[in-house]
Amino acid sequence: MESVKISPYTIPGEMAEMKACSLFMNSGKHHFLFNPEFGTSILLDGVHTDQILSGAPGDDLQFKLIQRGFMEVPGSNSCISGESIMPSFFIIDLTQACNFRCAYCFRHLNQKSTTISDHNLEAIVGYISDHCLRNNLTDVNVQPWGGEPLLAWKKIIRMHDLFLEKGLRPIFVIESNAGLITKEIAAEAFSRDIRIGVSIDGPPDLHNSQRKLASGRPSFEKMYEGMQNLRNAGFGQRHGVITVLTRNGYPYVEEILEYFAVELSIDRLRLNVVKDSPMMKDKNLCLTEDEITDFNLRLVKKLIELNRRGYPITEINVMDKLNNLLTRKRVNICNSRGCMGGKKMVAFDQDGRIFPCDITDYKEEAVGSVFDGKNLIEMLEQAHLQNQFFRPKQDPDCSGCDWAFFCKGGCTNAILYKKGEISGIDRQECITNKTLYPALIQMIIHEPEILKTMTKNQIEIV
Numbered sequence: 001m002e003s004v005k006i007s008p009y010t011i012p013g014e015m016a017e018m019k020a021c022s023l024f025m026n027s028g029k030h031h032f033l034f035n036p037e038f039g040t041s042i043l044l045d046g047v048h049t050d051q052i053l054s055g056a057p058g059d060d061l062q063f064k065l066i067q068r069g070f071m072e073v074p075g076s077n078s079c080i081s082g083e084s085i086m087p088s089f090f091i092i093d094l095t096q097a098c099n100f101r102c103a104y105c106f107r108h109l110n111q112k113s114t115t116i117s118d119h120n121l122e123a124i125v126g127y128i129s130d131h132c133l134r135n136n137l138t139d140v141n142v143q144p145w146g147g148e149p150l151l152a153w154k155k156i157i158r159m160h161d162l163f164l165e166k167g168l169r170p171i172f173v174i175e176s177n178a179g180l181i182t183k184e185i186a187a188e189a190f191s192r193d194i195r196i197g198v199s200i201d202g203p204p205d206l207h208n209s210q211r212k213l214a215s216g217r218p219s220f221e222k223m224y225e226g227m228q229n230l231r232n233a234g235f236g237q238r239h240g241v242i243t244v245l246t247r248n249g250y251p252y253v254e255e256i257l258e259y260f261a262v263e264l265s266i267d268r269l270r271l272n273v274v275k276d277s278p279m280m281k282d283k284n285l286c287l288t289e290d291e292i293t294d295f296n297l298r299l300v301k302k303l304i305e306l307n308r309r310g311y312p313i314t315e316i317n318v319m320d321k322l323n324n325l326l327t328r329k330r331v332n333i334c335n336s337r338g339c340m341g342g343k344k345m346v347a348f349d350q351d352g353r354i355f356p357c358d359i360t361d362y363k364e365e366a367v368g369s370v371f372d373g374k375n376l377i378e379m380l381e382q383a384h385l386q387n388q389f390f391r392p393k394q395d396p397d398c399s400g401c402d403w404a405f406f407c408k409g410g411c412t413n414a415i416l417y418k419k420g421e422i423s424g425i426d427r428q429e430c431i432t433n434k435t436l437y438p439a440l441i442q443m444i445i446h447e448p449e450i451l452k453t454m455t456k457n458q459i460e461i462v
């Protein structure tokens with residue numbers, strides 16, 4: 001695919017000016033015009049592409065270009081791209097205990113097994129509720145976090161009840177190893193609409209090679225039983241799936257996806273490449289930069305193949321990036337337009353300290369505490385001026401990069417875990433963006449009919 005940088009130009013006889021943008025051209029009937037300043041796009045046919053290239057867009061095209069911020073009329077309102085500070089997603093560290101010992105875990109579980117006290121839990125719920133009520137947020141999105149959060153199931157239920165008593169609508173999302181999901185827990189989760197995502201790393205042998213029970217025994221059977229309990233309780237296939245891709249799984253990306261789609265009837269999963277951290281015991285599990293590129297290309301290719309064969313499976317990172325390219329919706333609360341930590345989400349540790357993301361092992365990164373008597377927005381505004389977490393992330397490559405609007409240097413947390421300080425960019429996300437976005441543009445141009453299933457009916461190109 002060819003990428004052409006369009007330099008700013010004025011159109012003879014018109015007030016509006018065309019801004020710098022990128023045109024992705026391929027052999028297909030359509031081409032993709034992308035506006036790196038605001039993350040907006042337009043699919044162009046051959047005639048309109050020629051108009052852009054010759055510096056003379058027609059009236060109908062100019063209208064669309066102005067709407068999407070490619071052209072600016074002097075004196076008119078321009079596109080807005082800022083993000084206000086208004087957390088609506090709350091991660092709460094309930095327990096550091098875990099019944100599994102995964103090869104890539106970077107929490108030192110053998111040394112820590114504390115669980116939050118009722119007093120602190122109630123203080124955190126009260127603090128979040130005050131914030132939501134003060135700012136007219138009726139939905140409160142909560143991720144109970146650990147360790148294995150289901151070890152603190154009773155606390156999760158208590159928390160759910162407390163939010164209901166405050167008149168809020170709690171939307172709970174839990175990521176679990178599923179080893180503790182009994183029929184009773186599954187039934188209660190279903191009746192409360194508590195969403196549980198299950199961690200599965202692939203077919204049994206691969207899963208067992210990196211996800212073991214605390215006893216050292218393989219965990220696939222336990223996970224499978226928990227997942228079946230969820231399905232039978234009424235969730236069907238609508239539970240989430242989280243997969244961590246390590247060097248062990250890298251050669252088998254296609255097999256993993258085939259197994260999920262065909263054997264487990266999974267229609268969406270989040271496939272995360274393992275993040276590098278000095279605290280991870282086995283360095284050999286991390287992928288090289290070339291392997292990350294190769295993985296992303298194979299991921300898109302295999303998803304397309306499965307969808308063509310009638311298996312409507314998608315991957316959440318792919319779905320989020322398709323949404324970025326085509327709708328610019330903020331579908332991902334974490335990183336739709338750069339890191340949203342401390343803007344749209346915050347995390348609480350077991351002592352009530354508040355963090356911009358789930359970096360509760362780094363106490364110095366706390367922005368305050370629920371016991372400080374300060375309101376959350378003011379606390380975060382202050383932290384944005386002082387804390388290293390909020391410094392812009394930069395690399396010489398970033399200026400002029402097409403994906404900077406969405407990326408903004410990647411995940412702050414990933415940088416902190418890898419380097420022990422926040423400096424530079426998140427290389428893993430950088431490589432992923434530079435590979436996935438062009439691959440997805442190719443898909444948009446050549447396989448538009450697949451977008452409907454790949455985005456779970458959010459986008460359809462007619």
Ligand code: SF4
Pocket residue numbers: 334335338339340341342345356357358410411412413414
């Ligand atoms: S630090 Fe990373 S995980 Fe946390 S909000 Fe930012 S991008 Fe998301």
Ligand code: SF4
Pocket residue numbers: 395397398399401402403404405407408409410425426429430431433434
């Ligand atoms: S980190 Fe990489 S992908 Fe992100 S804006 Fe910078 S150069 Fe672009």
